[in-house]
Amino acid sequence: MILKRLITNPELLDTIRFLKVQAKENKANIWTTVAEQLSGPHRIRAVLDVNHISRAAPADSLVIVPGKVLGAGAIKHPVVVGAFQFSESAKAKIEQAGGKCIGIKDFVSKYPKGSKVQILK
Numbered sequence: 001m002i003l004k005r006l007i008t009n010p011e012l013l014d015t016i017r018f019l020k021v022q023a024k025e026n027k028a029n030i031w032t033t034v035a036e037q038l039s040g041p042h043r044i045r046a047v048l049d050v051n052h053i054s055r056a057a058p059a060d061s062l063v064i065v066p067g068k069v070l071g072a073g074a075i076k077h078p079v080v081v082g083a084f085q086f087s088e089s090a091k092a093k094i095e096q097a098g099g100k101c102i103g104i105k106d107f108v109s110k111y112p113k114g115s116k117v118q119i120l121k
Contacts, residue, residue, distance in 0.1 A: 005041065007039070012038060012084065015038065015084065015104050015105060016035045016038050016039055018104075018105055018108070019031045019032070019034055019035035019038070019104070019108065020032065020035050022108050022112060023035070025112075026112045026113055026114070028112065028113050028114040030064075030114035030117060030119065031108060031114060033119060034064060034066045034104070034119060037066035037067075037119075037121060038066045038067070038084060045066065045067040045068075046065050046066050046067030046068070046120065046121040047067050047068050047070060048065050048067070048068075048069055048070070048120055048121075049069070049070045049071065049072035049073050049090070050069065050070070050071055050072065050073045050074065050075045050090050050093045050094060051072055051073020051074065051075070052073070052120065053065075053069070053075060053079060053081060053094075053120060054073065054074065054075040054076065054077070054079075056118075056120055057079050057118060057120070058077070059077035059078060059079070060077075060078055060079070060080075061079055061080070061116075061118060062079075062080050062082075062111060062116055062117045062118065063079055063080065063081050063082070063117070063118050063119075063120055064081075064082040064083070064104070064107060064117055064118070064119055064120070065081065065082070065083040065084075065119075065120050065121070066083075066084065066104075066119065066121060067083065067084055067085070067121070068083060068084060068085040068086070068087070069081060069083045069085070069086045069087065069090045069094075069101075070087050070089075070090055071087045071088070071089025071090040071091075071092070071093055073093075074093065075093055075094060075097045075099070076097055077097060077098075077099075078097055078098035078099040078100075079094065079097070079099040080099060080100045080102065080107075081094055081099060081100070081101055081102070082102045082103070082104050082106070082107025082108070082117075083101070083103075083104065084103075084104055086101050
């Protein structure tokens with residue numbers, strides 16, 4: 001018998017529900033994909049560092065991370081990053097490079113269609 005763990009974090013549950021609603025309302029499957037990745041086990045959820053974002057995303061791009069962004073590494077160009085969580089050092093480095101750090105709900109509200117948004121995991 002396989003037991004599935006329930007998500008107990010109310011903020012995470014609310015974010016997942018919000019993503020699913022926005023996916024239907026805006027006909028944007030990208031938000032369903034992000035919701036599914038956030039719904040998965042904690043140990044396989046995305047944990048990326050600033051260095052990974054710097055290499056994977058060109059300047060002025062829109063990036064969403066279905067998990068947490070850590071501050072290891074450096075970033076030299078501005079990028080708009082939406083994530084469930086940011087470390088303080090990651091926020092500082094991204095903002096110092098001219099980018100923005102936005103929570104997932106605000107990110108989806110600002111870019112509801114999800115066009116030109118890149119998922120990093």
